[in-house]
Amino acid sequence: MFVRKRIISLKKGEISERYQVVEAYRKGNKVRQNVISLGEYESVKEALKNWEIFLRRMEKDLSVPVDEYMEIRYSRLFNTLVKSRVPLKTALKRRMKLLKKYEGLKSNYLRLKKMSCNKK
Numbered sequence: 001m002f003v004r005k006r007i008i009s010l011k012k013g014e015i016s017e018r019y020q021v022v023e024a025y026r027k028g029n030k031v032r033q034n035v036i037s038l039g040e041y042e043s044v045k046e047a048l049k050n051w052e053i054f055l056r057r058m059e060k061d062l063s064v065p066v067d068e069y070m071e072i073r074y075s076r077l078f079n080t081l082v083k084s085r086v087p088l089k090t091a092l093k094r095r096m097k098l099l100k101k102y103e104g105l106k107s108n109y110l111r112l113k114k115m116s117c118n119k120k
Contacts, residue, residue, distance in 0.1 A: 001115055003044065016040075023115050036112050044116050051109045058102045066091045 001023045008016045019038040024031055041047035069091035075082045086094070 003038070003042070021112060021115065034111070034115070036108050036115070044112060048109065048112060048116070051105060051112075055102070055106055055109060058098065058105070061098060062095070062102060066095055069094065 001021060004020045004022050006018045006020060008018055010016050018040065019042055021036045021038060021044060023034040025034070026032070038044070038047045041050065067088065069086040070083055071086050072081050072083050074080075
């Protein structure tokens with residue numbers, strides 16, 4: 001297992017560095033790789049720590065009942081923030097999007113944790 005650095009060109013000529021954890025293994029005569037994107041985190045420990053915090057926040061957000069979803073918008077008319085209920089259809093879409101993101105991140109978190117435990 002090793003960490004690979006990727007340099008990505010963004011719009012407007014900007015350059016960004018992204019990191020990936022790569023686990024190489026053999027399947028028959030071929031070499032295969034399991035790749036997990038760390039994003040901007042350089043080390044596995046740093047990514048695991050931050051992902052764990054983020055997962056806890058997402059779990060807290062997912063525990064809120066859908067009919068209690070609120071949104072905060074800026075009102076130019078009153079020059080203040082206005083808090084209002086989100087329509088149920090919109091709330092369900094947001095919940096599904098958050099759940100999908102949560103499941104993907106949790107899957108990567110568990111895979112990365114397992115890979116780092118196997119290394120030791």
